[in-house]
Amino acid sequence: MRRVPASPKVSSWPSDTFVARLPTEARRTLLDLGTVRTYPAGHTLIRQGEPGSVVFVIVHGLVKVIASTEHGTESLLAVRVRGDVIGDMAVLDGSARSATVTTCGVTSARLLKGEVFLGYLRRHPSAALALSVLMGDRLRWANQRRLESTGYGSDVRLARLLLAVAARHGNRVPEGVDLGVPLTQVELGDLICAKESTVHKALRDLAERGLVLRVGHRRVVISDLPGLMAFADMDPLSPNNPPPKAY
Template sequence: MDRLDRSGPDPLLKPQRAAARGTWRWPETSLLGGLSDAARERFLSLGIMAQRPPGTVLIREEDQSTSVLILLDGVVKVTGRTQDQREALLAVRVGGDLIGEFGALDGKPRSATVTSCGPLVYRLVTRSDFLAALTTDAVLSQAVSRSVVDKLRVANSRRIDFAGSNAPTRLARVIYDLAMTYGEREGTDIVIRWPLTQPEIASLVGAAEPTVFKALKHLREAGIVNNGYRRIAVRDIEKLRGVAFP
């Protein structure tokens, strides 16, 4: 998605829990946010509710586990080990997203580690229940397929970015994508609240930390972003888009 869609509900709504009903609102770009009420209810009838504290490893790379996690509230980071055993941040996921579906679909060892970045609420679904739902429910099957395709498109785009653009451009694209997918409106700003460190952001961009720090400083001095402790406010989304996609 290149531009904000102003024709319908704001896609930058913060996932929230309505305490009286025990339900949440999710970004429309997420799997849960894109489902109809009926389909979402069917999907959330699967599995059991679970909660975990910050720093919990939910899925470990190379493990043989095959369960699926439907994230309801919170943030997780997806990491992998490089050949020289460094930890690389591959993606972030929030409430409304699905994780673990690759292992459930093909039965192969986990391709990455998933760790909670804060308090997390999710539904834990066994592989058998997940596959049965996809077999019997065409709407859910199509929604999960679209979600998988979206992830693969993002992965391909990132590979192209790494090969064909410099670090400042890659940083701008990462911030732009995060803002458009998970940002929260705060006045005229779009705020990204991530419990991610600067080294983790550098890993996501694929650049050295000093390089990312310098690029972020330039965006700040240009009045495009304003960053604080684990928080980035996009002040001008169109200028950011211009830097990200020159």
């Protein structure tokens, strides 16, 4: 690990992340706390089952949240990007870590001791409120994936997942909207409760319909946003289905 000197500018924080939700003063205070460190790809920041005493605020890169069953089966639960906070749940309630968090590439994060983070929340009610809203968003995301697993086929579940990821992390590219997060077919399957072979077939079908482009091993581009939303049975006018901001 090595120290890095600075954090990204305020304007670079992705919307809907913890840092982006903070008022200016609370944001500046948070980004002055703790120490910024950089970690290599594949580094484990948090390990499931261990006690939680620190919180990480990602300032560059992205991480994956993975949970394991008692039998050793692993599932990808979420992806977190710059501006997101991780490790907060265990610090707030004193429980053990509920998942393992690993870096997907070189990642920088601001490391705060648990008591420092709790003190920050007490001094800044607006930050505590932002964290509460963020936790509600996480719960809605998880509930939505569970509902879709029983209410839709795997192809529609995949389409809805691609739209959800793009809405949060997507980047405009000449071909359409890049998801903004490198995910393998196995990881996409984890997020929609499907086998890799099922995801492979669903991606091939979506590509044949002209709705997505498969670019490389870990990259998917939405080439027809309205068409994919229609396929996913999502009303583009509904406030519950915001289109990717980058589109």
